[in-house]
Amino acid sequence: MLTTLAIANYRSLRNLILPLGPMNVITGPNGSGKSSVYRALRLLAQTAQGRIIPALAQEGGLQSTLWAGPETISRSMRQGIHAIQGTRRKEPVNLRLGFASDTLGYLIDLGLPSNNRSAFSFDPEIKGEHIWAGPFLRRAAQLVVREGAAVRAKGESGWNVLTQHLASFDSMLTQLADPHNAPEMLQLREKVRSWRFYDHFRTDADAPARLPQIGTHTPVLSDSGHDLAAAMQTIMEIGDADALSDAVADAFPGASIEVACSEGRFEVLMHQHGLLRPLRAAELSDGTLRYLLWIAALLSPRPPELLVLNEPETSLHPDLLPALGRLITSAAARSQVIVVSHASRLIAALSEHEEYREFRLEKEFGETNLQDMNELEMPSWHWASR
Ligand SMILES: Nc1ncnc2c1ncn2[C@@H]1O[C@H](COP(=O)(O)OP(=O)(O)OP(=O)(O)O)[C@@H](O)[C@H]1O
Numbered sequence: 001m002l003t004t005l006a007i008a009n010y011r012s013l014r015n016l017i018l019p020l021g022p023m024n025v026i027t028g029p030n031g032s033g034k035s036s037v038y039r040a041l042r043l044l045a046q047t048a049q050g051r052i053i054p055a056l057a058q059e060g061g062l063q064s065t066l067w068a069g070p071e072t073i074s075r076s077m078r079q080g081i082h083a084i085q086g087t088r089r090k091e092p093v094n095l096r097l098g099f100a101s102d103t104l105g106y107l108i109d110l111g112l113p114s115n116n117r118s119a120f121s122f123d124p125e126i127k128g129e130h131i132w133a134g135p136f137l138r139r140a141a142q143l144v145v146r147e148g149a150a151v152r153a154k155g156e157s158g159w160n161v162l163t164q165h166l167a168s169f170d171s172m173l174t175q176l177a178d179p180h181n182a183p184e185m186l187q188l189r190e191k192v193r194s195w196r197f198y199d200h201f202r203t204d205a206d207a208p209a210r211l212p213q214i215g216t217h218t219p220v221l222s223d224s225g226h227d228l229a230a231a232m233q234t235i236m237e238i239g240d241a242d243a244l245s246d247a248v249a250d251a252f253p254g255a256s257i258e259v260a261c262s263e264g265r266f267e268v269l270m271h272q273h274g275l276l277r278p279l280r281a282a283e284l285s286d287g288t289l290r291y292l293l294w295i296a297a298l299l300s301p302r303p304p305e306l307l308v309l310n311e312p313e314t315s316l317h318p319d320l321l322p323a324l325g326r327l328i329t330s331a332a333a334r335s336q337v338i339v340v341s342h343a344s345r346l347i348a349a350l351s352e353h354e355e356y357r358e359f360r361l362e363k364e365f366g367e368t369n370l371q372d373m374n375e376l377e378m379p380s381w382h383w384a385s386r
């Protein structure tokens with residue numbers, strides 16, 4: 001389980017440390033930084049897939065994603081005596097992401113390139129990466145350290161140099177994780193790769209989820225939702241078929257789901273109260289289809305360690321939200337869950353969970369802060385110095 005998530009200098013998240021529990025909700029007004037937390041977590045996951053640099057480029061590059069405010073906001077700026085203005089930088093420009101779990105912790109430090117003669121001078125560089133054991137980075141608990149191009153791992157009789165030549169655009173997680181020299185790196189990479197993210201499912205008229213598709217065993221719904229019917233059938237055959245029919249009936253009283261299969265193509269059919277024939281996925285309303293996608297995602301027979309959901313309430317009627325909340329709560333028995341949401345009825349349903357934690361974000365001077373969070377409750381966290 002993740003115990004801490006830490007983000008520095010990513011958009012409005014200048015320095016955000018979240019002490020996570022089994023069931024977490026991130027909420028706050030528009031523009032407070034909720035989606036940025038979701039995206040920061042996804043960037044961490046992309047690091048383990050070797051895609052952090054292209055993923056940052058897709059967001060407009062490091063220049064756009066870096067905190068756009070001053071390095072420090074002085075008291076006189078806060079009091080309005082002086083205008084917000086930049087000061088001479090004391091620290092190098094850096095975007096830093098990290099997490100601690102009940103076993104290993106990881107952090108990555110990205111900065112601007114040192115060699116601007118290259119045509120890729122907009123590519124950020126990975127300046128440092130650290131893996132440690134325990135709740136936060138401490139020298140004694142370090143397991144793997146990357147400084148620039150050099151990576152070393154702690155062995156039984158001291159530190160072993162794994163390489164001196166790691167490219168600035170490669171993460172050590174994808175290049176050096178091997179079972180002999182750095183088993184903890186491999187373990188951590190596989191852990192991060194298993195995190196599962198769901199953002200807005202498409203449900204428009206041409207959405208892939210509306211079309212019959214060739215079906216294969218699908219224990220994990222794809223994030224496009226195109227394999228909805230196959231995922232439903234997989235739950236019925238090797239997963240919790242009763243939970244599936246209960247979830248459908250909980251949201252749509254009297255309704256049930258069937259998966260039709262003709263010539264290998266699978267299609268979801270929904271029997272509804274009062275209709276003489278079932279409706280095909282192409283005929284369902286946006287909200288109904290989206291809800292079925294959530295059911296397939298959340299009842300996966302292969303639950304991930306961490307499930308991250310971005311605004312699952314989108315385009316659902318508020319009356320459906322308590323049922324969605326129950327569905328997410330049942331998923332939290334199998335996975336750690338982080339939900340980004342500003343739907344009060346969904347949040348109210350999730351808050352019934354006994355280990356519920358709510359993080360209310362607010363923006364002050366352009367910077368995202370945690371509301372009502374006592375300094376004492378904050379977990380310890382150390383960023384490595386460069
Ligand atoms: N480079 C940057 N530096 C500082 N702030 C930024 C930067 N880029 C974006 N922002 C601000 O970060 C904020 C975070 O936006 P985000 O999309 O995370 O908000 P949100 O809480 O998801 O809002 P909504 O409820 O509208 O979806 C926005 O207000 C945006 O103006």
Ligand SMILES: [Mg+2]
Pocket residue numbers: 034035036
């Ligand atoms: Mg948002």
